Amino acid sequence: MYISKLSLVNFKNIFQVDLELSSRVNCFLGDNGQGKTNLLDAIYHLSYTKSFFNSVDSQNIMFKEAFYVIQASISNFDEEISLYCGLKKGEKKTFKKNKKIYKKLADHIGLFPVVMITPYDINLILDGSESRRRFFDALIAQFDKNYLLSLLQYNKLLKQRNSFLKTKNTSIDLLDVYDEQMVELANSIFKSRENFTKEFVPIFNKYYKDISSNKEKVSLDYFSSLIESSMKDIFINNRNKDQIIGHTSSGVHRDDFLFTINENPLKKFGSQGQQKTFLIALKLAKFEYIKLKKNITPVLLLDDIFDKLDDHRVGYILSLIEKNKLGQTFITDTNKEKIPNILKKLNIPSKLFWIEEGNSFKI
Amino acid sequence: MDFKSKLLNDAVEQMSSLPGIGKRSALRLVLHLLDQSEKEVKDFTKAFENLKEHLNFCEKCFHITEKKLCEICSNPSRSEETICVVQDVRDLLAIESTQQFYGKYHVLGGVISPMEGIGPSDLKVNELKERIIKESTNEIILALPATMEGDTTNFYIYRKLQDIQLNITLISRGIGVGNQLEYIDELTLGKSLLDRSVYKNKI
Numbered sequence: 001m002y003i004s005k006l007s008l009v010n011f012k013n014i015f016q017v018d019l020e021l022s023s024r025v026n027c028f029l030g031d032n033g034q035g036k037t038n039l040l041d042a043i044y045h046l047s048y049t050k051s052f053f054n055s056v057d058s059q060n061i062m063f064k065e066a067f068y069v070i071q072a073s074i075s076n077f078d079e080e081i082s083l084y085c086g087l088k089k090g091e092k093k094t095f096k097k098n099k100k101i102y103k104k105l106a107d108h109i110g111l112f113p114v115v116m117i118t119p120y121d122i123n124l125i126l127d128g129s130e131s132r133r134r135f136f137d138a139l140i141a142q143f144d145k146n147y148l149l150s151l152l153q154y155n156k157l158l159k160q161r162n163s164f165l166k167t168k169n170t171s172i173d174l175l176d177v178y179d180e181q182m183v184e185l186a187n188s189i190f191k192s193r194e195n196f197t198k199e200f201v202p203i204f205n206k207y208y209k210d211i212s213s214n215k216e217k218v219s220l221d222y223f224s225s226l227i228e229s230s231m232k233d234i235f236i237n238n239r240n241k242d243q244i245i246g247h248t249s250s251g252v253h254r255d256d257f258l259f260t261i262n263e264n265p266l267k268k269f270g271s272q273g274q275q276k277t278f279l280i281a282l283k284l285a286k287f288e289y290i291k292l293k294k295n296i297t298p299v300l301l302l303d304d305i306f307d308k309l310d311d312h313r314v315g316y317i318l319s320l321i322e323k324n325k326l327g328q329t330f331i332t333d334t335n336k337e338k339i340p341n342i343l344k345k346l347n348i349p350s351k352l353f354w355i356e357e358g359n360s361f362k363i
Numbered sequence: 364m365d366f367k368s369k370l371l372n373d374a375v376e377q378m379s380s381l382p383g384i385g386k387r388s389a390l391r392l393v394l395h396l397l398d399q400s401e402k403e404v405k406d407f408t409k410a411f412e413n414l415k416e417h418l419n420f421c422e423k424c425f426h427i428t429e430k431k432l433c434e435i436c437s438n439p440s441r442s443e444e445t446i447c448v449v450q451d452v453r454d455l456l457a458i459e460s461t462q463q464f465y466g467k468y469h470v471l472g473g474v475i476s477p478m479e480g481i482g483p484s485d486l487k488v489n490e491l492k493e494r495i496i497k498e499s500t501n502e503i504i505l506a507l508p509a510t511m512e513g514d515t516t517n518f519y520i521y522r523k524l525q526d527i528q529l530n531i532t533l534i535s536r537g538i539g540v541g542n543q544l545e546y547i548d549e550l551t552l553g554k555s556l557l558d559r560s561v562y563k564n565k566i
Contacts, residue, residue: 149550156511164477172473174483210526 001112001296002328003043005073010062011045012038013358021328022351025321027339028332029363030355036332039302039355040116042070042339043330046083047114047299049095049105057087074112076296083112100272110142113298115287117305121279125267129256136257140196143293154185158253166246172239180236186231186252190224193255197222203288208281211316217262219277224255274310277363280305280317287326297327304332306339314342322346366390406456423494425470425487427452435459435467447504448491448520450474450513454492458506466504469494474507474516486516488523495527509536535560 002023008014013035019026028036037053041116046050051060062070067088074081084096095102123131143275161178197220225234234250242249247306259278261265266278290298306314320326333339336354340363343350352363366372371393379389396404420426421433424446428434435441445466449455455468471486495503505520507513521531537555538547547555 057466145549153511157515160475160512160515164482167477167480167482169482169484171483174477175521177515177522181515181518235464 001076001299003072004075005071006039007071008039008069009064010068011042011070012060012062012068014038014042015062015358017358017360019353019360020351022349023349024324025330025343025350026330026349027326027343027352028330028360029334029336029340029352034355035097035136035358036355037118037303038358040118040303040330040332043072043299043301044114044116045070046072046085047109047112047201049085049093049108052118053120054363057093058089060264061087061089081112083336084134085361086320113290113294113296114301115283115290115298116301116303117280117283118301118303119305119307121283122275124279124282125259125275127158127268129254132257133255136193136196139289140192142290144192147189150185150188150192154182154189157182157185158248158251161260162247165242165248168243168246170243175239179232180350182232182251183235186226189252190226190231190255193224193252197257200285200289203258203292204281207284207288208278211277211313212274213312213316216274218266218274219258219263220282221258221260222255223258224252225250226252226255239338261363273313274312276308277306280313285321300326300329302329302331302363304334306331318342318346318348322348420470424468425472425490426455426468441466443498444500445502445504446491446495446500447506449506450508453507454508464504466502469503471507471516474510474512475519476512483519488520491520492523492527495524495529500529502532504532504534506534 003021004023005018005020006069007018009016013033017039019039028039030036039361045060050057054060067086069084069086071085072083079344082096082098084099085093087093093105094109095105097108097111101236137147137151141151157178161175161182164174201220206220212321229237231251238249261270261274261278266275270278287298287300290296302317304316321329331339340350340352354361354363366375374390374393374396375386377526378384378392379386381389384392396407399407399411417429418427419429421428421436422431422437424433426433426435429435442465445464446469447458447464447466448469449458450471450473452470455470458464458468469487469491471488471491474483475481475483475486491503494500503520503524504515507516517533524531535558537551537558538544542551
């Protein structure tokens with residue numbers, strides 16, 4: 001699956017751009033603050049129906065303008081799909097596929113898969129468990145509707161349970177009711193996460209090993225309190241504690257995915273380069289996982305990733321592109337020469353665009 | 364908003380205390396009343412005064428009534444054996460208008476939702492239990508909303524009544540009469556498959 005044409009009007013700092021794209025590699029080159037990343041964000045927007053960086057749609061309209069439009073033609077084998085996303089200030093966003101408006105934006109998610117690797121991924125390592133859960137939950141939910149449903153119901157019940165605990169009401173019969181409803185949901189969430197990890201981790205390990213050429217040992221593990229005891233027992237054992245502190249202290253809502261390097265937390269013991277390698281392997285594994293499950297090659301967006309990586313690691317990623325394993329790829333970089341030269345040397349078909357003040361010039 | 368008159372301010376203030384009425388709508392309604400004749404406005408306010416003064420809740424089922432017992436509870440031709448549990452008066456009236464139910468009702472006064480500050484003790488669950496023990500009930504029909512809060516309440520009632528010899532039934536969830544399958548959301552359609560019933564009993 002690849003984008004053949006992309007046009008933007010008034011999206012962030014881009015006034016108007018029409019691009020004819022290569023099905024292999026496209027480079028957006030330019031100085032800082034010119035709009036390279038905004039072009040990637042526009043592509044991301046067409047996949048997830050919202051911006052990667054700013055979920056307030058109206059703030060993505062160019063300053064002093066009244067609307068933005070993103071349009072693209074997508075080729076998937078011999079099928080042509082047109083996507084349109086437009087927002088007028090004060091109105092609802094319209095999202096169209098082949099000129100037909102979606103009633104529910106959620107119906108579009110997964111149809112045009114995109115994987116973005118950006119410097120902001122570092123938050124997955126630095127932030128608390130919530131951002132990691134969100135990352136993996138979104139990935140699992142793409143292929144498992146029941147998972148999403150269980151998760152939504154569990155969270156809703158959890159909110160009610162917590163509100164009830166906060167009232168310091170000592171009647172336990174309502175707690176029993178919530179517990180019994182949540183146990184089954186928690187079990188199914190736990191099972192899904194466990195099964196997902198079993199499939200995902202080997203893919204991740206392979207990528208990390210290849211990128212780092214086996215220099216350090218990292219691991220990605222699923223951690224849940226349900227590994228050691230059942231949700232039912234967890235609720236019973238924590239009941240007094242929960243009633244005193246006024247919220248639910250343990251359960252699948254506290255699960256985490258642990259990132260470690262040589263058996264120590266990556267957050268504290270990994271170098272910047274190692275952390276970055278970890279994240280790239282994570283995102284490439286996501287790419288591979290989607291490809292495997294959907295039989296569609298996602299579009300890959302690489303935002304400024306060659307910064308801080310040693311030559312060997314850069315070489316590996318480019319060799320993946322060379323072997324045509326990654327499908328259509330978008331790369332941004334501030335150096336006008338570096339990446340184009342490597343691409344030329346490897347004989348990879350590519351198109352280069354020079355981005356300046358929200359305008360693009362073909363090089 | 365200041366309306367330059369204390370009387371007008373007070374009237375608007377009162378009117379906008381009603382649910383769904385903002386300041387602007389309140390002003391429109393108040394000005395409309397001001398245009399009416401004195402008698403019309405007196406009748407209008409009297410209606411509400413009477414409502415509050417003479418209308419109260421049935422001792423048994425908590426439906427609205429002007430007497431001690433509501434019309435349904437005091438109607439001897441309605442079966443004592445079945446009690447339909449509903450959230451509020453609106454839902455009771457909805458079920459009444461089906462003309463498919465000949466038993467009695469029990470109005471809970473809401474569903475359990477701690478987030479909105481509604482706990483089990485705010486509902487008439489204990490009253491329901493006492494009633495079932497006292498009367499010769501052999502079935503209760505749970506007709507609460509098909510939301511998560513409704514499900515929680517159903518489950519809570521079920522556990523409260525567990526040790527009483529009694530049939531507890533639930534109104535069915537699924538396809539609306541006259542609907543095409545292709546337009547039904549997956550959740551409802553899935554539920555209707557799980558809730559399917561023996562065709563022979565339907566003929």
